[in-house]
Amino acid sequence: MSPHPTLPGEVVADVADRAASWPVTSSREVFASGYLGVDVDVIQDPRGEEHHRVVVRPHGxxxxxxxxxxxxxxxxxxxxxxxxxxxxxxxxxxxxxxxxxxxxxxxxxxxxxxxxxxxxxxxxxxxxxxxxxxxxxxxxxxxxxxxxxxxxxxxxxxxxxxxxxxxxxxxxxxxxxxxxxxxxxxxxxxxxxxxxxxxxxx
CATH class of the missing domain: 3.90.79.10 (Nucleoside Triphosphate Pyrophosphohydrolase)
Structure with missing residues (x-):
């Protein structure tokens, strides 16, 4: 990995998604059915700030x-x-x-x-x-x-x-x-x- 010579960002030889998990400080289910569920999660970023996120959880x-x-x-x-x-x-x-x-x-x-x-x-x-x-x-x-x-x-x-x-x-x-x-x-x-x-x- 190295800085791009003229643009913001890094030059890399290969890419892949990476596993990660920000802490969930609370979660509330607002809808559920046999097809999917909907939760409102409060997550904490690496700076310690909290953010509300709506998450739809269907089956695959x-x-x-x-x-x-x-x-x-x-x-x-x-x-x-x-x-x-x-x-x-x-x-x-x-x-x-x-x-x-x-x-x-x-x-x-x-x-x-x-x-x-x-x-x-x-x-x-x-x-x-x-x-x-x-x-x-x-x-x-x-x-x-x-x-x-x-x-x-x-x-x-x-x-x-x-x-x-x-x-x-x-x-x-x-x-x-x-x-x-x-x-x-x-x-x-x-x-x-x-x-x-x-x-x-x-």
Whole structure:
């Protein structure tokens, strides 16, 4: 590590997030549900000053970049009330089954949302969704060797998922849609661009 020759900051050869924990002098739960909790924490910085922080604590999440034999990506379209739009996304969901591993959750979500199973799985990347106010982390998996779930084993989709549609889109078209801002879901954008980076690195 050395000072940048002309700009503020340090020049480093490698980077990684680091574990750290400022003391929490008090914490108050203001909301709780089966999906998430919301706390108001008072934290103490290294100078001893206190700051109030709202922390949203959802379950972790997973997403699936499912790619068929013709290099098409599966996107699901569903209504998202907070943004009042029909949003194109990778099949995804929360880690809300006790003891379930991330890849198992991804496989479950792929089957539930798209009636598809996969033979081959690989982790593409893990992300912190919005660390300024949320503890949520998610992992995106690449899934290939796809097969349909038998009709008599398919999940009945409810609420917003009952109106969900599935689209198979050429990979390069999805990349363009992400870069043009036509597809904006954060997990979807991250997964697609991670896949693009992996392909270019090969």
């Amino acid at each position: 999440a997973v997403g699936v970049l499912a790619i068929d034999d013709d290099d098409r990506v599966l996107l699901v379209e569903q209504y998202r009330h907070p943004v009042q739009q029909r949003v194109l996304e990778l099949p995804a969901g929360t880690l809300d089954v006790a003891g379930e591993q991330a890849q198992e959750a991804a496989a479950r979500e792929l089957a539930e949302e798209a009636d598809v199973t996969a033979e081959h799985w690989a982790s593409l990347l893990t992300l912190l969704a919005s660390p300024g106010y949320s503890s949520e982390a998610f992992e995106v998996f690449r899934a290939t060797g796809l097969r349909p779930v038998p009709a008599d084993e398919r999940t009945e989709r409810l609420a917003e998922e009952a109106d969900m549609q599935q689209w198979w889109v050429p990979f390069e078209t999805v990349v363009s849609a992400v870069l043009d801002g036509r597809v904006r879901d954060a997990m979807t954008c991250a997964g697609v661009l991670a896949e693009l980076a992996h392909r270019r690195a090969r």
